[in-house]
Amino acid sequence: MRYVGQPIDRLDGVAKTTGAARFSAEYPYPNLAYAALVHATIARGRITRIDTGTARKTPGVLAVITHGNAPEMKPAPKPNQFDMSTLAAATSVNYLNTDEVYWNGQPVAVVVAETLDVAREAAYLIEVEYAEYPAAVDFAAEEGNARPQKSTMLSEADGRKGDAEAALADAPFALDLRYTTAQVNHNAIEPHSTTAYWDGDHLILHEGSQNVAWVRDHLAIRFDLPKQNVRVISPFVGGAFGGKSFVWPGTVLTALAAKVTGRPVRMMLTREGVFRTVGGRTPSIQRVAIGAQLDGSMTALIHTSVCQVGRTGGWSEQVTSVSRHLYDAANIQVQQNLVGMDLLANTIMRAPGESIGSFALEATVDELAYELGLDPIELRARNEPARNPLDGKAFSHRLLMECFEEGAKEFGWAGRPQEPGSMRDGRWLIGMGVAAAYHPAWRFPANLTVRLSDDGTVLIRCGLHEMGMGSATAVSQIAADALCVPMAAVTVAYGDTALPDTTTAGASSQTASVTASLLAACAKLDRAVFTLARKTPGSPLRGLRRADVTARDGGLYNGSRGESYHDILRRAGRASVEARVGADTRLGEIADQVRSMSKFLLDRRRWVKAACGAQFCEVLVDSDTGETRISRWLGVFDVGRVVNAKTAASQLRGGIVMGIGLALTEETLVDPRNGRIVNASLSEYHVPVHADIPVIDVRYLDDPDPTMPLGVVGIGEVGVTGVAGAVANAVFHATGKRIRDLPITLDKLL
Amino acid sequence: MADIRMRVNGSIEKLDVEPRVSLLDALREHLGLTGTKKGCDQGACGACTVLADGERIVSCLALAVQYADRDITTIEGVTSPLQRSFVRHDGFQCGYCTSGQICSAVGMLTEHAAGAPSAVTGDLATMEIELTAEEIRERMSGNLCRCGAYNGIVAAIEEGIR
Ligand code: FES
Ligand code: FES
Numbered sequence: 001m002r003y004v005g006q007p008i009d010r011l012d013g014v015a016k017t018t019g020a021a022r023f024s025a026e027y028p029y030p031n032l033a034y035a036a037l038v039h040a041t042i043a044r045g046r047i048t049r050i051d052t053g054t055a056r057k058t059p060g061v062l063a064v065i066t067h068g069n070a071p072e073m074k075p076a077p078k079p080n081q082f083d084m085s086t087l088a089a090a091t092s093v094n095y096l097n098t099d100e101v102y103w104n105g106q107p108v109a110v111v112v113a114e115t116l117d118v119a120r121e122a123a124y125l126i127e128v129e130y131a132e133y134p135a136a137v138d139f140a141a142e143e144g145n146a147r148p149q150k151s152t153m154l155s156e157a158d159g160r161k162g163d164a165e166a167a168l169a170d171a172p173f174a175l176d177l178r179y180t181t182a183q184v185n186h187n188a189i190e191p192h193s194t195t196a197y198w199d200g201d202h203l204i205l206h207e208g209s210q211n212v213a214w215v216r217d218h219l220a221i222r223f224d225l226p227k228q229n230v231r232v233i234s235p236f237v238g239g240a241f242g243g244k245s246f247v248w249p250g251t252v253l254t255a256l257a258a259k260v261t262g263r264p265v266r267m268m269l270t271r272e273g274v275f276r277t278v279g280g281r282t283p284s285i286q287r288v289a290i291g292a293q294l295d296g297s298m299t300a301l302i303h304t305s306v307c308q309v310g311r312t313g314g315w316s317e318q319v320t321s322v323s324r325h326l327y328d329a330a331n332i333q334v335q336q337n338l339v340g341m342d343l344l345a346n347t348i349m350r351a352p353g354e355s356i357g358s359f360a361l362e363a364t365v366d367e368l369a370y371e372l373g374l375d376p377i378e379l380r381a382r383n384e385p386a387r388n389p390l391d392g393k394a395f396s397h398r399l400l401m402e403c404f405e406e407g408a409k410e411f412g413w414a415g416r417p418q419e420p421g422s423m424r425d426g427r428w429l430i431g432m433g434v435a436a437a438y439h440p441a442w443r444f445p446a447n448l449t450v451r452l453s454d455d456g457t458v459l460i461r462c463g464l465h466e467m468g469m470g471s472a473t474a475v476s477q478i479a480a481d482a483l484c485v486p487m488a489a490v491t492v493a494y495g496d497t498a499l500p501d502t503t504t505a506g507a508s509s510q511t512a513s514v515t516a517s518l519l520a521a522c523a524k525l526d527r528a529v530f531t532l533a534r535k536t537p538g539s540p541l542r543g544l545r546r547a548d549v550t551a552r553d554g555g556l557y558n559g560s561r562g563e564s565y566h567d568i569l570r571r572a573g574r575a576s577v578e579a580r581v582g583a584d585t586r587l588g589e590i591a592d593q594v595r596s597m598s599k600f601l602l603d604r605r606r607w608v609k610a611a612c613g614a615q616f617c618e619v620l621v622d623s624d625t626g627e628t629r630i631s632r633w634l635g636v637f638d639v640g641r642v643v644n645a646k647t648a649a650s651q652l653r654g655g656i657v658m659g660i661g662l663a664l665t666e667e668t669l670v671d672p673r674n675g676r677i678v679n680a681s682l683s684e685y686h687v688p689v690h691a692d693i694p695v696i697d698v699r700y701l702d703d704p705d706p707t708m709p710l711g712v713v714g715i716g717e718v719g720v721t722g723v724a725g726a727v728a729n730a731v732f733h734a735t736g737k738r739i740r741d742l743p744i745t746l747d748k749l750l
Numbered sequence: 751m752a753d754i755r756m757r758v759n760g761s762i763e764k765l766d767v768e769p770r771v772s773l774l775d776a777l778r779e780h781l782g783l784t785g786t787k788k789g790c791d792q793g794a795c796g797a798c799t800v801l802a803d804g805e806r807i808v809s810c811l812a813l814a815v816q817y818a819d820r821d822i823t824t825i826e827g828v829t830s831p832l833q834r835s836f837v838r839h840d841g842f843q844c845g846y847c848t849s850g851q852i853c854s855a856v857g858m859l860t861e862h863a864a865g866a867p868s869a870v871t872g873d874l875a876t877m878e879i880e881l882t883a884e885e886i887r888e889r890m891s892g893n894l895c896r897c898g899a900y901n902g903i904v905a906a907i908e909e910g911i912r
Contacts, residue, residue, distance in 0.1 A: 013837035016845030017852060019785015019825035026784035116779060117770055189789040189797055189896050190846040238787070238846030239896050271790040468843025468897045650840045650899060657898025682794035682894065690887040693900040 003477035003487055004710070005702070007646035011473045011492075012236075012466070021236045024206040025193035029264035032195075033062055035257045036119035036267070037250065038109035038126050039276045040101040043675035044135035044342040047099045047108060051127040055111060058125065060118035062261045066109045070096035071259060073222045073252070081153050082594065084504075088214035090246035090279065091313040091345045095253055101130065102312045103344040104137070104675040105276030107249050112257045112265060135342035137675030139183075139283050139308050146306040146337035153601065155318050159390050162331035164289075167300035171291025174300070175368055178287055179360040181724075181742040182667040185280035186349050187687055188467075190238020192274055194254035197264035202229045203255055208237040210245045210465050211504040216497045218247045219255055235495035237467040241658070242348035244467070245504065248278045275680035280668055281349040282307040282317055286360040290329070296374050296382045301329035301389075303361060306337045313345035318353030322361050322438050322721070325608060328385035343675050350658055351717035354439050355724070359663075359742060362435035362725025367738060370418075376434055376729070377404050377413065388608040396607040397705040397713070399638040400436060403614040406699065407434070407636040411616040420736035428620040430631075431734025435725030437613035437637065439718040441708060442509035443516065445596040447500035447582025450479065450521040452529060454569035454576065456554055457489045463502040464494045464514055468654075469716060470647030474511055475518060477643055478710065482522035484551040485565070500582055509714055511643060516709035517581040524579035529568060530556060536572040539563070607707055611718035613637035613700075615656070615726040621734045626749030628731060630660055634697040640705035640713030648715055652698045655719020661688045662720070663727035667743050754818035758783065759827025767814050773807075774798045776814035777824060785825040785849050789894070796893030799850040799857070800824050806857025808892075825849035830856055835906035843897035851893045855907050858889045881911055 015021040040047075052064040075097075076089035093102055101108065109126050113119035136142050149157035168174055195206040203223060209215050212232040220227035237244060250269050258265040269277065284307050291300035303323035309316060320334035349355075369376040384401050387394055408414060416432050417423065423430035448462030460479055464471050472492040480487040493499055503513040530549065533541040533556060540561050541549060549556045555564035569577065618632035635656055642648045665686040669679045679685050698719075704711020724742055731749070732738050739748050754765050758781060767776055774791070777783045777800070786809060789797035793811040800809045801823040825848075832855055835841070842848040862885075865877040870888045879885065886904050895903065 009837050010840070012845070014833075016842055016848050017825075017833040017836050018828075019783075019849050021845050022784060023787075023846065025788075026778070028782055115768075115771075116775055117768060187896055188844070188846070189795055189894060190787070190844070191789065237844060239844040241896070268788065271792065271794075468845065470843070646840050647843075650843055650897075650902060653901055654843060654898035657900065658896075681792055682790045683792060687894055687896055688898070688900075689891040689894060690900050690904070691891040693887070693898070695883075696901055 001481045003480050004643055005645060008473060008477060008644055010470050010647060011476060023190055023193065023236050023238050024195055024208045024234065025266055025268040027195050027206045029195065029197060031263055033112050033114060033261055033263040033265045034116040034119045035110050035112045035254055035265050036123040037107045037253070037273055037277070038123050040104060040106045040108045042101055042130045042132050043104045043137050045101050045130045045132040047101065047128055048131050049129040050109065052109065055122040055125040058118060058122045060114040061111060061122045062114065062263065063112045063257070064109060064122065064126065065096060065257060065260055067096050067099050070256065073097050073256065074224055077221055085214050085217035088211070088218040088247050089313065090248045090347060091310065093312050095249045096256065103310060103342060105344060105677065107253060107277060110253050110257050112261050135675060137342055137670065138672035139341065141672070142339045142341060143285055143306055146339040149316050149336040149338045155316070157316065157336040158334060159324055160333045161390055164300045164302045164331040164333035167331040168289050168291040168302060171299050172294055173372065174289065174291045175364055175371065176289040177364055177740060178285070179363065179740045181284045181356045181359065183280050183283040183670065184349065184662055184666045185275060185668050185685065186241040186243035187682065187685065188239030188241060188243055191269045191271060192244065192248060192250050192278055193268040194251050195264065195266045196255045196258040198258055201225060205232045205255060207232055207234055207251055208240065208244055209234045210237065210240045210467060212463055212465070212495065212497045213501040215247055215251065219252065222252055223255065232497045233495065234465065237465060240467040241350045242352065243278055245348055250277055271682055272680040275677050279310070279314065279345045279347040281352065282346040284319055284356050286319060288360045288364040290364055290368055292368060292372065294372065296372055296379045298327050298329035298383050300331045301327055302333045304335045304337065305357065306339060308341045308343065308346060309338050310343050310345035311340045315346060315348045315352060319357040321353050321440065322357045324390040325388055325610065326361065326436055326438060327383040328389050332390050343670065350655065351439055351720045354721045355659065355662060358435065358438060358721045359724035359728065362722055363728045363740065366433065366729040366732070375418065377408055380404060380436065393606065393608045396609045396707040397640065398612060399701050399703060400612045402701060403612065403636040403638055407614040407616050407634055411634045413616065420733050427623050429623050429734040430618065430620055431730040431732065432618050433726045433728065433730030433733055435615050435722040435729060437615050437635070437718050437722035439611050439721055441512065441609040441611060441713045443600065444503040444509055444513045446503040446513040446517040448502060448514065448517050448521060449500060449578055449580045450525050451576050451578040452525060452565055452569070454566060454574065456485065456564060456566040457491065458483060458485055460490065460492045460518070461499045462494060462514060463497060463499040464510060466495060469651055470644055471510060473647060474643040475514060478515055478518055479522060482519055483526065485554045489554065512708055512712045512714055515712050519709060521579045521581045525577060526551060528577050528579060529565065532572045532574065532577065533568045539568065539571055609705065609707060609713065611637065611639045611713045611715060613718055613722070615722040617726045617730050619727065619730040619734055621731060621749065626746035628664055628744060628746070630692065630694055632694060635719065637700045637718060638703065639700050639715045639718060640703070640708055641711035642700055642702050643712060648700070649698045651715050652719040653696045655717060656696050656723055657688050657693055659720040659723020660692065660727065662742060663724035664743050752815050754815055756817055756819065757821045759823060765814060769813065769815050771814050772810050773812040773814045773817055774809040777809060783824050783826055787846055787849055789847065796854055797847050797850040799854040799893065801853055801857055804860055806854050825853055828852060828856060832856065832906060832910045835909045839902040839905040839909065840899065841902035841906040842899045847893060847895045851895065851903055854890060854893045859911065883908065
């Protein structure tokens with residue numbers, strides 16, 4: 001392979017460094033109007049009066065839309081696992097079609113005006129009165145109301161092997177610990193933005209999205225349109241991390257505002273608006289209990305969790321998933337629980353479940369190692385399973401211990417004194433910590449076409465998404481290798497529902513999903529071109545069998561006999577040849593989904609597939625103030641085959657940076673009295689900045705997974721897992737203090 | 751409304767804006783220069799960084815009318831080897847913070863050349879402050895990157911000063 005695996009620069013690099021890349025609030029339209037939201041200030045209740053008089057009279061205001069005058073929209077469809085697009089609704093609320101308020105921050109009015117400033121000014125002038133209902137908004141206080149989470153086809157909420165409680169009680173050595181993690185928010189630097197306009201009964205939308213097909217399908221339902229009447233365009237997405245997977249109120253309401261005013265409308269949420277109308281990662285309460293023999297072998301592992309969901313929607317995080325896979329305990333019990341809250345629906349955020357679940361599990365394993373006087377890596381080695389611990393399924397591929405070994409060598413792990421608080425540099429206490437990273441591998445159906453033109457160029461049309469992963473670059477590399485053409489000959493059209501539906505950019509699945517279809521389409525194309533050549537009079541390939549011919553240098557050859565794609569097509573009088581993977585009818589599409597779902601389930605019965613890795617960190621903790629700095633980081637990963645060495649490393653690093661935020665600084669504070677987020681800004685919600693991040697050394701073993709297309713396992717999320725665990729363990733090593741509550745802020749260390 | 755003139759990326763632009771319009775909105779919504787990004791509109795993220803007479807400012811906290819007759823450079827007007835370095839070192843992922851990072855880096859290098867110290871500068875009296883990775887990180891900390899491309903950005907700037 002000439003391109004796959006190479007550190008190739010991003011194809012959109014020039015566009016992104018010159019300001020040419022257009023994001024969804026940046027499409028110019030004549031006569032553009034601007035929209036702004038008014039947010040509810042109570043958690044639960046009903047609007048009793050809404051005074052829009054002054055707002056409407058403000059010069060430049062085009063419309064004030066409330067539940068009193070909004071056109072009717074259809075409700076969100078009921079979720080159905082066989083039609084994935086029904087999962088697109090972030091909440092079940094029919095915005096501005098109801099006088100009920102379900103969360104503090106729910107949009108209760110939209111102002112549309114000639115300018116942004118007028119829209120915002122008028123939004124401030126709207127007065128709303130409410131009748132308040134009792135509301136459950138204090139997560140900590142609601143713990144007792146949690147109920148077991150239901151399993152779905154995609155995610156199991158519980159599992160057991162043997163009797164873990166009994167084994168824990170009998171264990172010669174046992175730990176039984178409680179952990180808590182704070183709500184956090186994605187805070188992509190691009191706020192959610194939509195530009196929408198109606199052309200008769202066609203709706204066109206520029207929207208930063210991780211799933212353009214979902215946005216299209218969902219809006220078609222809400223506005224009662226055939227789905228071919230909705231087009232969603234999203235070539236650049238300014239960061240997403242799960243926050244742009246589902247359809248949030250701003251998107252629906254921008255389309256509504258455009259409908260009401262008959263104008264193209266743009267709405268970029270304010271940063272506060274993002275906090276109020278786009279859910280974050282649920283807070284959690286977790287219990288991890290481990291029983292062990294004195295040699296460290298685990299006899300019992302119990303991992304349970306309580307998370308929240310909004311009453312109008314929310315993602316159930318697979319918090320205990322890591323405990324199904326990481327350690328070979330004789331008895332295992334995992335159980336996830338949920339409590340319904342009168343808060344905005346939470347949603348998926350980079351490694352939902354594994355990111356916070358791995359914190360609790362890996363901190364407990366570390367604690368066990370210290371209690372037993374074992375090296376934490378040695379303890380893991382003693383409990384490394386040959387098969388999936390919970391159910392005995394085979395791992396398709398797992399080099400976790402190899403990651404620890406390489407990491408330990410590179411990081412200088414063995415040289416550290418194990419005694420906590422034993423390393424110091426002036427006022428800085430130094431600590432080293434380690435943790436496992438783990439994220440399951442997924443794959444979904446993806447449609448696309450590959451077209452070879454008589455000028456030798458290749459066009460791939462597929463509705464994939466680019467939020468910074470370098471998707472189009474990776475796809476070009478794979479296609480160039482598959483067809484043996486130069487990368488410069490390949491173009492990828494993406495991020496548009498006018499293209500074949502691809503797949504969600506979520507669950508770290510996009511590259512694997514697209515790769516499978518891309519390789520199939522390239523093989524089809526190769527056959528079609530060869531057949532064409534073989535049949536064309538005068539072709540040097542006439543009469544040859546495919547097995548006699550190899551693709552190279554942009555053509556098909558047998559030794560020196562053969563010709564370029566360009567010549568093959570010209571000779572045959574064809575402008576292009578196209579191969580397609582995927583259905584083009586609705587029925588075919590449903591059949592495809594069912595087929596791929598059953599294949600997926602079958603596959604899951606046979607294999608456990610995942611990306612994994614070892615996170616090593618060194619922290620400095622100020623002995624007087626408790627301030628914690630990350631001074632060194634090394635992550636060694638087993639992520640199957642790496643398509644682009646440069647962008648892959650960046651994604652893994654990006655995950656680690658987000659994990660450092662989760663570990664040390666990030667926390668969305670919800671007022672326990674009224675459910676209002678009190679730090680809805682980037683000045684009071686602290687994401688890591690340049691000064692917080694040292695050089696992050698990232699390595700990977702680059703060993704293809706034999707059961708995945710091209711051996712590719714997703715890399716978008718594994719980087720964030722294990723990070724908070726490694727930090728907490730390093731903080732303990734530095735200070736002797738176990739902080740079991742994220743984020744580890746300085747007050748907790750004093 | 752206020753009629754003002756401003757030199758933007760070398761050409762004189764006439765603007766008719768309300769006094770409350772930020773420089774950022776004037777650039778994006780009135781002049782169609784959308785390379786400058788809005789991430790918070792509150793001075794907290796740096797995505798909107800532009801150069802005003804060569805100095806970096808967050809344009810969301812600046813009123814357009816305050817910059818009448820000044821010289822504004824946005825990413826569309828930047829021609830710096832840093833841009834190539836950012837691509838080579840993968841100093842971005844989604845690209846949304848990138849215009850701000852690049853403009854900020856250009857401004858930061860000018861500040862450094864003029865001898866401005868930072869919070870991590872040891873000897874405040876010296877005019878020869880070495881632009882170490884630590885200095886770069888400190889001086890660039892007003893520019894958030896949620897994709898976490900910080901290592902690539904610092905590497906790109908380090909290459910740019912070599
Ligand atoms: S938009 Fe100006 S600092 Fe964030
Ligand atoms: S590149 Fe996405 S925020 Fe920096």
